[in-house]
Amino acid sequence: MVQGFKMKTSEYSFTPFKGLKEALESKRYTFSKKDTIKNKSDEEIFLDAMADVREIKEFRKIFPKKPPMIKPSPVRKDDSLDILRQIVNGERKIRLSDTGEYIEWISPNMRKDIAWRLHQGDFSVQDYIDLHGMTLSEAEEALCLFFREAIKKRLFCVKVIHGRGLRSPRGPVLKEALKRWLQGSFKKWVLAYSTAKDCDGGLGATYLILKSNPSVSPLIKGRNKMGYRYRNR
Numbered sequence: 001m002v003q004g005f006k007m008k009t010s011e012y013s014f015t016p017f018k019g020l021k022e023a024l025e026s027k028r029y030t031f032s033k034k035d036t037i038k039n040k041s042d043e044e045i046f047l048d049a050m051a052d053v054r055e056i057k058e059f060r061k062i063f064p065k066k067p068p069m070i071k072p073s074p075v076r077k078d079d080s081l082d083i084l085r086q087i088v089n090g091e092r093k094i095r096l097s098d099t100g101e102y103i104e105w106i107s108p109n110m111r112k113d114i115a116w117r118l119h120q121g122d123f124s125v126q127d128y129i130d131l132h133g134m135t136l137s138e139a140e141e142a143l144c145l146f147f148r149e150a151i152k153k154r155l156f157c158v159k160v161i162h163g164r165g166l167r168s169p170r171g172p173v174l175k176e177a178l179k180r181w182l183q184g185s186f187k188k189w190v191l192a193y194s195t196a197k198d199c200d201g202g203l204g205a206t207y208l209i210l211k212s213n214p215s216v217s218p219l220i221k222g223r224n225k226m227g228y229r230y231r232n233r
Contacts (some may be wrong), residue, residue: 096195101203103179105195118207119194125207128159131174139174140181149188150210157209159196166206178206
C-alpha cells in the first residue's frame with residue numbers, strides 16, 4: 001500500500017450536475033396576478049388560444065353551395081264566391097244530389113247506376129201518391145194500399161210526394177218517416193228509390209222502382225237485356 005498519496009481534486013474529479021441548480025433558478029417563471037386565468041375574460045382566453053392560428057388561403061376559393069330554389073306553389077283561385085254569386089243570380093242551378101236533403105238507395109243486386117238514372121228521370125213515372133195533409137198513421141196506411149195496387153198492376157216506376165216540411169216546426173216529418181218505412185215494412189216491395197228531379201218535385205218527392213214488374217230484369221246484376229241470368233266471365 002502506498003501511503004502518503006493524495007489526489008488533486010482540481011485535476012481528477014467529475015461533476016456533471018454542477019451549476020444545474022443555478023440554471024434552473026434562472027429559468028424559473030413566476031406567474032403574476034395578471035397572468036392568472038381567473039382574471040381573464042372568456043374573450044381574452046379565446047384570443048390567446050387562437051393567437052397562433054393562421055388562415056389557409058386555399059380555402060378562400062371554396063364557396064358554400066347555394067340552397068335549392070323553392071318555387072312557391074301556384075295560388076289556386078277560389079271559385080266558391082263566383083259559384084255562390086251565380087247561384088244567387090240564377091245563373092247556376094244547385095245540384096240536388098249535393099244537398100243534405102238528397103236521398104237514394106238501391107238493392108244490393110241492382111246495378112249501381114240505377115239510382116242516378118232514376119233521379120235524372122230516365123224512367124217514366126206511371127203513378128203517384130200525395131201524402132200532404134196526412135198524419136203518420138194515415139200516410140203509412142195510404143202507402144201500403146198504394147204499393148199493393150201498383151204491384152197488382154205491375155207498375156215499374158212510381159212517385160211519392162211527401163214535401164220538405166219547410167213550414168213545419170218539426171221539419172220533414174213525412175219524408176223521414178218514408179225513409180224508415182222504405183228500409184222497414186215496405187222494403188220487400190222496393191228495388192230502388194231516389195230524390196225526384198228538380199222539375200218534378202225535387203227534394204219534396206221520391207221516385208221508386210217496384211219489384212214485381214218484369215221490366216226490372218235488365219236492371220238487375222247478372223241479367224242480359226232479355227231478362228235471362230248470366231255469369232260474368
